[in-house]
Amino acid sequence: MDVKNTKRVFLGFDMGGTLAKLVYAEKDTVFCKESLDILNFILSTSHYGSSGIRDSHLEVSIPELGKVYFIRFASNRISGAIDLIKKKNLHIGIEILYAVGGGTHKYKALFEKELGVKIVHLDELGSIVKGMVYLLQHVEDECYTIENVANEDGSTIKINKNFGTDNDLFPFLVVNIGTGVSILKVTKANDIERISGTALGGGTFLGLCRLLTNSKKFDEALDLAATGDANSVNMLVKDIYSGECKGLGSDIKHFNLSGDLTASFFAKNIMISNPNENIRKKVSDSDISRALCIMIAQNVTQIALLNAKLHNVFKVFFTGNFLRHNPIASRTIVQNMRRWSELGNLNIEILFFRREGYLGAFGALIQGIERLK
The missing domain is CATH 3.30.420.40 (ATPase, nucleotide binding domain)
Known part of the structure; x- marks a missing residue:
């Protein structure tokens, strides 16, 4: 088989309610003109159209994938993105796009009609976990914890965290905060359950x-x-009890409350005695x-x-x-x-x-590559 004539463009796509995310791997670019054209366009700038941005600080080289690039744009600009893709002929050579997110259902027909690209929709939550596990296994500094969060100057320290074996990693919860929030319980790589969530995201x-x-x-x-x-x-505990709440009764002592804790979000304005006062100016x-x-x-x-x-x-x-x-x-x-x-x-x-917003798109990329094997 002549590899140079094989069209292999490696993309993963995640179209959420607010942002669309694209992950591109330069794997085999040297063998594929269409893939090289896409790479040259990606590298030509860091901003695309009115909302597209390449997060160059997240780019990473992985032996199995080559260099990986991360691009995001506003989901409500999808029509403009498609116009740009057509204008630059960037869809040439892309026959299948592996994708996650609700927007891939919404715009599937538009992609297929305007670009001639078949959208293969993957399980979103499974793709997030797939991307997580792959990055944990292949990028040493991908995961971290945070220390010194109480510093008044706002400075923190990120400490890299690695997992040597599956026993070290599983089980875990994923709290994915996008437009909304989903909480997953992951017992092992292929045992994933959505256990909770919230519309406050x-x-x-x-x-x-x-x-x-x-x-x-x-x-x-x-x-x-x-x-x-x-x-x-915000209304604080000390706004209700006064001062630092020391020695102000059994309630405060029993519940171990600090005066600086928030008692009620956005409620400080209701403490103003004059209802006609312009509280917004404060x-x-x-x-x-x-x-x-x-x-x-x-x-x-x-x-x-x-x-x-x-x-x-x-x-x-x-x-x-x-x-x-x-x-x-x-x-x-x-x-x-x-x-x-x-x-x-x-x-x-x-x-x-470190690449917290691209895990779904990255998981879609990995699944697309696996299906080519």
Whole structure:
């Protein structure tokens, strides 16, 4: 067989409710003109159209795959993405696209009509786990824990975590925070169960930021949150009990409450005595964005903790695009999970991925390659 005439383009696609993610491997590029054309286009820039971005800091070389590239764009820009693909003839040579995510159902007919590319839809949750396990096995610094989360300057330390054998890895929970949230129990690589979830996810954060602030994009909202003060928005325990709550009764002592704990998100304004006062002037967009980010992260963490206790699984991976460029969320997750774990005498391992938002697309890529063998 003449390998040079074999069309082998290695792509994995994940189209979520907010973001579409594409993973491309340069495997066998030298043998395939169509694949080389795609690679040259990818490398020609780091921005594509109005929303496409190549996350160059995530690029990684893996012996079995060559160099792997990661690209994301807004899901609502899919028509523009298809137009760009057609204009650059980047669909030539792509006969099958292995994909996950609800958008692959929604836009399947459009892809097949406009590009002549057959969409093969894969199980999304299984693909996330597939991508996780592959990266854990092949990329040494993929997984990490976070320390020093209590530093007032916001600095943290990432400590790489490796798993030598399957016995070291399984079982575990996956808390995937995308537009919404899914929680998976993974007993082994092919034994995956969705055990819980919540509609309070990254989509909630961005949707409320758009309604309540001037930010319109995810990165804009997080940049705002970085300088905000959530305590100007949230009602704290000490707002109710006054001061640091020391010696203020058996309730506080019994429940081991700190005065800095949030008693109610976004409730500080109801403490203002004058109902006609313009309360919105007292808080900034940054304050609101930060409070929203912490609210989502804290609620997801609590649901994760309850599921860990219920299923007796104490290794928890947090994944999904909500965590991209979001140290506020990751610090909130670690701080709250550790505090609640200590209160319940639990030892829960809290883990993150460097390519947290691309696991589904990466899993689709790996499954596509396996089907070619």
